[in-house]
Amino acid sequence: MKIPMYQVDAFTDEIFKGNPAAICILEEWIDDKLMQNIAMENNLSETAFCIVKEDISELRWFTPEEEIDLCGHATLATAFIIFEILNYPSNKIKFSTQSGILEVEKDDEYIIMEFPARPGIKTQITQQLIKGLGKEPKEVYESRDLMVVYDNEQDIKDLKPNMEELKLIDTFGIIVTSRGKEVDFVSRYFAPLCGVSEDPVTGSAHCTLVPYWSKILGKKNLVAQQLSQRGGILKCEDTINKVKISGKAKMFFKGEIYLA
Known part of the structure; x- marks a missing residue:
C-alpha cells in the first residue's frame, strides 16, 4: 500500500520557518495504530490524515504519542495541499473533526481557519x-x-x-x-x-x-x-464564539509512504 504524503511549513512563507506538519491523503481510513505509528515515524509535532470530499472532508491529527482533538498548523497545511496541489474546485473547505465542522477559506496567499473559541x-x-x-x-x-x-x-x-x-x-x-x-x-x-x-x-x-x-x-x-x-x-x-486564524504556508516535500 502506498500513501501520498506531503510536508508543509505552516504560518510562514519561507521553508525552515513556521511549524512543519506532515499530511497523508487517504482514500479510506486505515487502522488507528497504523496512523499513530506513521506519526511516530515522522516525529513532527503533528501528522494530519485526511479524506478529501467535495462536501465535507474528514480530518484527524496525531502527535508522535497520541491523537488530538484540534490542531491549527496541520489544518492550515492540509488545506494548503488541497487548494494548491489537489486542485480543489472551491476556495472553501469544510472538515469534519473531533472539534466539529471546521471551515477553512483561501484568500489569496492566506488560509483562514474558523475554530471554536476556548476562553480560559x-x-x-x-x-x-x-x-x-x-x-x-x-x-x-x-x-x-x-x-x-x-x-x-x-x-x-x-x-x-x-x-x-x-x-x-x-x-x-x-x-x-x-x-x-x-x-x-x-x-x-x-x-x-x-x-x-x-x-x-x-x-x-x-x-x-x-x-x-x-x-x-x-x-x-x-x-x-x-x-x-x-x-x-x-x-x-x-468573533465571540469562534476565532479566525490566518496564515501562509510553504511546501517542503511530497512523496509516498510504502507500507507492506
Whole structure:
C-alpha cells in the first residue's frame, strides 16, 4: 500500500520557518495504530490524515504519542495541499473533526481557519507550575491548556522550562503569553506529555489566546507571534464564539509512504 504524503511549513512563507506538519491523503481510513505509528515515524509535532470530499472532508491529527482533538498548523497545511496541489474546485473547505465542522477559506496567499473559541477560566498559580517554568507568572487560566500570562515579551523569551517538571502538571499543554512589542501579543507553547517539548507555532492555542487578548486590548483583529526558534506569525480575529486564524504556508516535500 502506498500513501501520498506531503510536508508543509505552516504560518510562514519561507521553508525552515513556521511549524512543519506532515499530511497523508487517504482514500479510506486505515487502522488507528497504523496512523499513530506513521506519526511516530515522522516525529513532527503533528501528522494530519485526511479524506478529501467535495462536501465535507474528514480530518484527524496525531502527535508522535497520541491523537488530538484540534490542531491549527496541520489544518492550515492540509488545506494548503488541497487548494494548491489537489486542485480543489472551491476556495472553501469544510472538515469534519473531533472539534466539529471546521471551515477553512483561501484568500489569496492566506488560509483562514474558523475554530471554536476556548476562553480560559482563571485558576490558581501552583508551585509546580513556577518550578516547571522557572518564573512566577502574573495570571493563569485553564481551558484545554493552561494559559500562563507574564508581564512582557522578554519574560517569554527568557523562559527555560524544565520539561520533566512540566510533565507532572495534569494538562494537555502550557501556553505562555504576554503583550508584544511589535505585534499585539506573543506566546510559546509546551506539551511534553504529548511528546512535544516546544511546538513551533500552535494554532489551537490561539482559541484561548485570542478571546483573552481581544478583551484585554479592546480589539477584535489582532496580530500574534509565536516566539519559538522557528517562529511564526498569525492574523487573528475574535468573533465571540469562534476565532479566525490566518496564515501562509510553504511546501517542503511530497512523496509516498510504502507500507507492506
